[in-house]
Amino acid sequence: MRAVFPDFRLGNVLATSFTGTLSERHGDAVERIPVPHRLVDWLTVSGLAVESCTPAQLDLARELRESIHAAATAAAIQDALPASAVQVINDCSTQGRAAAILTPEGKRRWRLSSASCVEDALSVIAADAISIIAGERDGKLALCASPTCRAAFFDTSQSRTRKWCDMNTCGNRQKKARFNANHRKNPRSAE
Numbered sequence: 001m002r003a004v005f006p007d008f009r010l011g012n013v014l015a016t017s018f019t020g021t022l023s024e025r026h027g028d029a030v031e032r033i034p035v036p037h038r039l040v041d042w043l044t045v046s047g048l049a050v051e052s053c054t055p056a057q058l059d060l061a062r063e064l065r066e067s068i069h070a071a072a073t074a075a076a077i078q079d080a081l082p083a084s085a086v087q088v089i090n091d092c093s094t095q096g097r098a099a100a101i102l103t104p105e106g107k108r109r110w111r112l113s114s115a116s117c118v119e120d121a122l123s124v125i126a127a128d129a130i131s132i133i134a135g136e137r138d139g140k141l142a143l144c145a146s147p148t149c150r151a152a153f154f155d156t157s158q159s160r161t162r163k164w165c166d167m168n169t170c171g172n173r174q175k176k177a178r179f180n181a182n183h184r185k186n187p188r189s190a191e
């Protein structure tokens with residue numbers, strides 16, 4: 001029998017999809033990569049397929065994830081970047097060997113040095129985090145307005161006024177909460 005694990009929340013930005021594997025950091029936290037094979041699953045759907053993952057590699061991945069979260073949060077509120085987080089991101093970036101490959105269809109694919117090299121995949125994620133924190137890409141780091149979430153996300157909307165890390169989860173929940181509050185205040189308004 002296989003246990004059921006929480007689904008992934010996948011966005012368009014690799015680094016913040018990765019930090020999203022832990023959600024509700026300020027509420028009832030949901031760990032979406034609780035076991036090594038779930039990290040394998042996440043890497044596979046994120047274009048960084050590896051065949052296996054050890055518990056130590058999962059620990060390293062989570063350390064990178066929380067470091068990206070800390071650095072991206074600091075960048076979003078224009079605070080100084082925490083030195084320890086910067087160190088972990090840089091270590092992960094330099095310790096992997098991944099190569100960008102151009103497919104005949106004109107798409108980019110990542111080629112890792114071996115099928116078991118989680119470190120290679122982490123280096124691609126670290127480099128992605130560096131590019132958004134360094135402000136190299138069109139968009140702005142922001143924090144989710146949900147008080148139990150506060151996830152850092154990369155806002156690429158025209159007006160740069162996106163409030164939620166994810167419209168389908170945090171955004172929707174807030175909409176429902178507002179509806180319920182209005183309904184309580186003025187029960188007849190929704191009839």
Ligand SMILES: [Zn+2]
Nearest residue numbers: 144149165170
């Ligand atoms: Zn959120």
